[in-house]
Amino acid sequence: MALKLYYHPFSSYCQKALVALYENAVPFEPHILAGPDSPAFRELAERWPMKRFPMLVDGERTVIEASCVIEYVGLCAPGPVRLIPEDPRAALEVRMMDRFFDNYVSTPQQRIVTNALRPEDARDPYGVVEARNMLDTAYAWLDQVMAHREWAAGEHFSLADCGAAPFLFYADWTHPIGDAYPNVSAYRGRLLERPSFARAVNEARPYRKLFPLGAPDRD
Numbered sequence: 001m002a003l004k005l006y007y008h009p010f011s012s013y014c015q016k017a018l019v020a021l022y023e024n025a026v027p028f029e030p031h032i033l034a035g036p037d038s039p040a041f042r043e044l045a046e047r048w049p050m051k052r053f054p055m056l057v058d059g060e061r062t063v064i065e066a067s068c069v070i071e072y073v074g075l076c077a078p079g080p081v082r083l084i085p086e087d088p089r090a091a092l093e094v095r096m097m098d099r100f101f102d103n104y105v106s107t108p109q110q111r112i113v114t115n116a117l118r119p120e121d122a123r124d125p126y127g128v129v130e131a132r133n134m135l136d137t138a139y140a141w142l143d144q145v146m147a148h149r150e151w152a153a154g155e156h157f158s159l160a161d162c163g164a165a166p167f168l169f170y171a172d173w174t175h176p177i178g179d180a181y182p183n184v185s186a187y188r189g190r191l192l193e194r195p196s197f198a199r200a201v202n203e204a205r206p207y208r209k210l211f212p213l214g215a216p217d218r219d
């Protein structure tokens with residue numbers, strides 16, 4: 001039975017899962033979340049009341065959270081690119097970097113974007129300042145880590161890079177990395193050249209007008 005992925009091509013967490021699927025050419029049935037009235041969205045809401053995506057369905061089993069979707073795909077459709085190393089200590093480094101990108105790059109980036117989508121009188125400028133400070137701290141920390149690494153957890157592309165790719169992509173649009181963090185910029189460039197992520201970026205191109213801060217004319 002085919003794996004069903006409920007997703008939107010422009011969503012960063014969905015791209016995280018897509019990169020993993022594309023890395024190993026895992027076949028799946030696409031269920032595009034084309035707005036809250038679409039059949040795919042209704043099914044998402046039935047299976048997962050938080051209505052967050054991506055969501056993977058394998059027969060009776062529902063898998064939520066992009067990291068868990070990637071772990072699940074690695075178990076049920078393992079391919080040549082092993083996204084979570086077999087060695088538990090190496091796997092811990094991968095999961096630690098995966099948490100870093102979710103919590104300290106994606107979370108503040110989404111906070112800034114969500115704020116821009118709110119009505120003017122419900123905005124939270126202090127929250128945006130906090131989010132921008134967190135991104136600066138994250139970039140500075142990551143710049144030191146990436147000084148000696150090709151990929152987030154070392155020499156092999158992993159789960160952590162699946163999330164880093166879309167999160168740094170959109171973080172740079174939201175709060176530019178600039179020249180201050182050359183190792184982060186170079187890493188973002190390597191991620192953009194990775195065929196799995198390049199494919200996800202291309203598939204999302206038609207939706208750039210949805211970016212509330214205005215998508216820059218690059219990438």
Ligand SMILES: N[C@@H](CCC(=O)N[C@@H](CS)C(=O)NCC(=O)O)C(=O)O
Pocket residue numbers: 011012013014051052053054064065066067
């Ligand atoms: N912790 C979730 C986060 C998923 C998430 O926030 N997805 C966004 C799209 S990038 C979403 O569902 N947004 C819709 C909403 O917030 O209602 C994961 O790791 O998958």
